[in-house]
Structures are given as C-alpha cells and as structure tokens.
Amino acid sequence: xxxxxxxxxxxxxxxxxxxxxxxxxxxxxxxxxxxxxxxxxxxxxxxxxxxxxxxxxxxxxxxxxxxxxxxxxxxxxxxxxxxxxxxxxxxxxxxxxxxxxxxxxxxxxxxxxxxxxxxxxxxxxxxxxxxxxxxxxxxxxxxxxxxxxxxxxxxxxxxxxxxxxxxxxxxxxxxxxxxxxxxx
Amino acid sequence: xxxxxxxxxxxxxxxxxxxxxxxxxxxxxxxxxxxxxxxxxxxxxxxxxxxxxxxxxxxxxxxxxxxxxxxxxxxxxxxxxxxxxxxxxxxxxxxxxxxxxxxxxxxxxxxxxxxxxxxxxxxxxxxxxxxxxxxxxxxxxxxxxxxxxxxxxxxxxxxxxxxxxxxxxxxxxxxxxxxxxxxxxxxxxxxxxxxxxxxxxxxxxxxxxxxxxxxxxx
Numbered sequence: 001x002x003x004x005x006x007x008x009x010x011x012x013x014x015x016x017x018x019x020x021x022x023x024x025x026x027x028x029x030x031x032x033x034x035x036x037x038x039x040x041x042x043x044x045x046x047x048x049x050x051x052x053x054x055x056x057x058x059x060x061x062x063x064x065x066x067x068x069x070x071x072x073x074x075x076x077x078x079x080x081x082x083x084x085x086x087x088x089x090x091x092x093x094x095x096x097x098x099x100x101x102x103x104x105x106x107x108x109x110x111x112x113x114x115x116x117x118x119x120x121x122x123x124x125x126x127x128x129x130x131x132x133x134x135x136x137x138x139x140x141x142x143x144x145x146x147x148x149x150x151x152x153x154x155x156x157x158x159x160x161x162x163x164x165x166x167x168x169x170x171x172x173x174x175x176x177x178x179x180x181x182x183x184x
Numbered sequence: 185x186x187x188x189x190x191x192x193x194x195x196x197x198x199x200x201x202x203x204x205x206x207x208x209x210x211x212x213x214x215x216x217x218x219x220x221x222x223x224x225x226x227x228x229x230x231x232x233x234x235x236x237x238x239x240x241x242x243x244x245x246x247x248x249x250x251x252x253x254x255x256x257x258x259x260x261x262x263x264x265x266x267x268x269x270x271x272x273x274x275x276x277x278x279x280x281x282x283x284x285x286x287x288x289x290x291x292x293x294x295x296x297x298x299x300x301x302x303x304x305x306x307x308x309x310x311x312x313x314x315x316x317x318x319x320x321x322x323x324x325x326x327x328x329x330x331x332x333x334x335x336x337x338x339x340x341x342x343x344x345x346x347x348x349x350x351x352x353x354x355x356x357x358x359x360x361x362x363x364x365x366x367x368x369x370x371x372x373x374x375x376x377x378x379x380x381x382x383x384x385x386x387x388x389x390x391x392x393x394x395x396x397x398x399x400x401x402x
Contacts, residue, residue, distance in 0.1 A: 011370040042377050042384050049387060050345035053323055058230050058244060066222055066248060070215050073255055 001029040006036050010043050203267035207258050218258075222251050225268070228347060229275050235342050236279045238331050246282060250275040265356060272349070272357045276339065283335055322383060329379045337372035344369050 006029045012018045013026055030037045203224070209217035229250060234243035253274050254261075261270055330338060336358075343354045354369075355362045377384050 007374060008367070008370060011373060012366060039374070039377065042387075043373050045387050046373060046377055046380075046384065047345055049322075049326060050341070051348065053326065053346055054320075055227065056231050056234050056240075058226055058247065062226060062244065062248070063219075063223070066226075066251060067215075067219060069248060069252055070218060070222075070255060073252060074213075074215055 001025045003029075003033060003036050006030065006033070007039065010040055013040070014044055014047065207261060207267065210255070211258055218251075218255055221254075221267075225271055226251075229271065232272065232342055232347055233275055233279050235327070235330060235346065236276070236335075236339060237282050242282060246275060246278045249278055253278075266353065268349075269353050269356050272343070272353070273359075276357050280335070280339075322387065325380065325383050326376075329376050332379060333372055333375060337368055337375060340365060340368040341372040341376070345373075 006026050009018055009022065009026050013023065018026070030040060201220075203221055206217045206221050210221075226247060229247045230243055233246045233250075234240055237243055237246065250271060254271055261267070330341065333341065339358060340354060343349045343357065344351075349357070351362055351365055355365045358365060360368075380387075
C-alpha cells in the first residue's frame with residue numbers, strides 16, 4: 001500500500017468503517033511509515049477538536065422575529081385560502097351581485113354594438129328609413145324575378161332598369177335618413 | 185412576549201413529539217407547532233450556516249429564510265426522508281446560493297473580507313470567560329482554516345465533524361454519492377491539517393501532555 005492509498009483510508013479507519021485485508025494492509029503500512037502514522041494521529045486530534053468547537057448561538061431576538069415572520073406568512077396563506085373558499089362556495093349575495101353585474105355588462109355591450117357596429121354604420125334605424133329600404137328590397141326582388149335568365153344569358157343592366165330598382169333617388173333618400181339619424 | 189412564553193411551554197410539552205408530527209400539526213394551522221421545530225433546529229442550522237458562509241448577519245437571514253421556506257412547503261415534505269435532512273438541505277442550498285452570489289460580486293466588494301468572502305474576527309475572550317485565551321486563539325485559527333477550505337470540502341467537514349451527521353444524511357443534503365462524501369471529508373481533514381501546520385503539532389503536543397497527566401493522576 002502506498003502513502004497516498006493509505007491516506008485515502010484514514011477517515012474510514014478512524015470511524016471503524018474498514019475491516020479485513022484492507023485494514024490489515026493499512027496497519028502494516030502505518031507500522032512501516034512514521035510520516036503516515038503521524039498524519040493519522042493528527043487527524044484523530046483534529047476530529048476531536050472540531051467536535052469541541054464553540055457552539056454559536058442566534059441572538060435572543062431571533063425567536064421573536066421568526067414568530068412575526070411566521071404569523072405574516074400564515075396570514076398571507078389565509079388570505080389566499082379565503083379567496084379560494086369564496087370562489088368555490090359563493091354566498092347568495094355574491095351570486096346576485098355577479099348576476100346583476102353580468103346583465104349590466106351584457107346591456108352595455110349590446111348598446112355599444114348597435115351604436116358602433118363592425119360594418120361602420122349605425123345599427124339604429126327609424127321606421128321611415130326601414131320602410132324605404134323594404135320598398136327598395138321588394139322592387140329589387142321583383143326586378144330579378146322578372147329578368148331571370150332562363151337561357152343562361154347574362155342580364156344587361158340599363159339606366160331604365162336602375163330607375164325601376166331605385167324609385168327613390170339617392171339624394172331624396174339621404175334627406176329622409178339624415179333628420180332621423182340626427183336624433184340619435 | 186406572553187406568546188413566546190406559551191411557545192416555550194408548548195416546546196416543553198412537545199419534547200417527545202417527532203418533527204414529522206409537529207409538521208403535520210402545523211399543516212392543520214398550528215404556528216406554535218412549527219415554532220417548536222424552529223426552537224429545535226435554529227442553533228444547529230445557525231452553526232452550520234455561519235461556518236459555511238462566514239458571516240453572522242447573512243447566516244441569520246439564511247436561517248430565517250430556511251424556516252420560512254420549510255413552512256411554505258411543509259405540505260410537500262415526504263416522510264421518506266428525515267425532517268432534519270430536509271431542513272439542512274434547504275439551508276445548504278440557500279448558503280450555496282449566497283456563496284455563488286458573493287463570487288459574482290467579489291470584484292466590486294472593498295470590505296474587510298478575504299478572497300473566500302470570509303470575515304476574520306478576533307476571538308472575544310471577555311464573552312467566553314470559561315475558556316482560556318489559548319484555547320480561544322486555537323479555535324479561531326481552526327475556524328479560519330475551515331473558512332479557507334474549498335466550499336465542497338468545508339460543507340462536508342462542518343456537517344460531519346461539527347454537526348455530527350452521518351454519511352448517508354450528508355450524501356442526501358449535499359446531493360452527491362456516498363463515496364464522494366467520504367472522499368471529500370477525508371481530503372478536507374488532510375487539507376485542514378496541512379493548513380494548520382504548527383498549530384496541529386501544538387495540539388498534538390497538548391494532547392500528549394493531557395494523556396500523560398491523566399496516566400500519572402488516574
């Protein structure tokens with residue numbers, strides 16, 4: 001056994017963790033090598049000294065501060081627990097509040113949707129404007145039905161046809177729409 | 185302060201209760217049960233951490249943070265490991281993070297710390313009247329030598345030789361195989377002996393004198 005090999009076993013030897021031929025080999029080396037024997041003895045002394053080192057203590061205020069920190073931590077946990085409990089088992093008052101809130105939000109959304117529809121034009125229509133639109137629609141349907149291309153030929157649009165489809169000129173239609181939409 | 189007295193009473197009553205049972209009680213909302221755990225481990229953890237990081241104030245903060253983390257994660261503790269192993273692991277990880285942080289900022293620091301980030305303090309003889317000046321000086325030199333050890337040797341030496349934990353526990357705390365732990369402890373001890381040099385020889389001489397004295401006056 002070399003010095004390096006024997007020194008690798010010092011700790012285990014001191015703690016009684018090696019036996020048999022390994023222990024025998026180490027003992028033989030120690031008998032033959034005073035330097036290793038001295039190192040082993042120093043290690044034994046060092047171990048004892050280390051175990052007897054002065055114990056360090058925390059200041060007296062530590063327990064008080066620790067308790068305060070733990071209580072703060074417990075309160076934080078309780079806040080989240082209470083929130084979770086309220087979500088999982090809501091009170092009737094909470095349910096009513098949520099229902100009223102949801103209904104109010106739905107109404108607000110509907111009003112906004114009708115006022116500013118995605119198409120860009122207001123969704124609000126007066127009866128008179130609707131009547132004009134319905135009349136135009138009826139005219140258009142009638143025209144299409146009369147001019148159905150039975151032979152597969154495309155329909156040629158003429159000024160006369162346009163006049164039939166739109167009996168109310170655009171300028172006149174605007175005059176009808178503007179005063180009504182101004183009220184909204 | 186009356187609450188603290190209550191905790192002390194509770195601690196006395198809970199001497200026979202295991203850490204795991206106290207942890208279960210704290211899961212049911214008892215802060216007092218967790219405070220008993222704090223009282224059991226605070227000084228042990230402090231001794232480990234203060235020698236590992238070499239600074240009292242930082243060690244206090246780390247010990248407090250260790251307990252808070254253990255409290256926050258008490259529902260994740262699994263009884264397959266010992267509670268002491270678990271709490272030492274948390275403290276060790278926090279201490280290692282602190283040492284890594286120090287290494288990162290070492291070049292910006294102009295304090296009275298050495299290259300390992302350890303603060304040297306002269307032994308205070310007045311605060312330890314029961315120990316003679318020679319012993320205190322020797323202890324201070326040993327503490328300095330421990331502080332100069334590489335982090336992984338230092339951690340293993342403190343846990344084994346100062347805190348007295350067994351090899352399996354150290355292996356779990358440090359997160360390395362058992363063989364590596366044994367090797368680190370052995371090399372750490374040899375490194376300490378080399379570093380202490382004359383003091384080690386003086387300790388040897390002192391030890392022999394004491395042995396002779398015991399033999400002559402049995």
